[in-house]
Amino acid sequence: MSKYKTIDEYIEAQPDDAKNRLSEIRKLFHKVLPNTEESIMYDLPAFTVGGYHLYMSGYKNHIGMYPMYGIPELGEEMLPYRGKGTKDALHFKHSEPLPLDLIEKIIKAKDGAG
Structure with a gap:
């Protein structure tokens, strides 16, 4: 059973x-x-896009995003954000601006993948 029923509950429970x-x-x-x-x-939190799920998570030092499975056309752009020792996780440090352009490309790529 999930600790959270809604994305609002999840977000509210995360570090500031x-x-x-x-x-x-x-x-x-x-x-x-x-x-x-x-x-x-x-x-x-999960977002269903093009039949695929994309997940995000909040941590003390970063936001995790899990596009689940590669997006070859964005490989080079995603490389700086690859989580250490992970294949499919992207880590966006709180000390750096969110790469909103890249995140938008990921959403659009997954929408076209379904």
């Missing part, structure tokens, strides 16, 4: 630095794809 950034990514999902479906899966 993560709250606004998670909300910003969430707004971007809905701006790019107004019919994006939201849910909680694996205790994480």
Whole structure:
């Protein structure tokens, strides 16, 4: 059973630095794809895009985004954000601006993948 029932509950439970950034990514999902479906899966906010799920998470020092499986055309752009020792996780440090252009490209790429 999930600790969270809604994405709002999840965001509210996160460290202060993560709250606004998670909300910003969430707004971007809905701006790019107004019919994006939201849910909680694996205790994480999940967005259903093109039949695929994209997840995000909040941590003390970064936001995690999990596009799940590669997006070859964005490989070089995503490389600086690859989580250490992870294949599919992207880490956006709180000390750096969110790469909103890249996140938008990821959303659009996944929408076209379904």
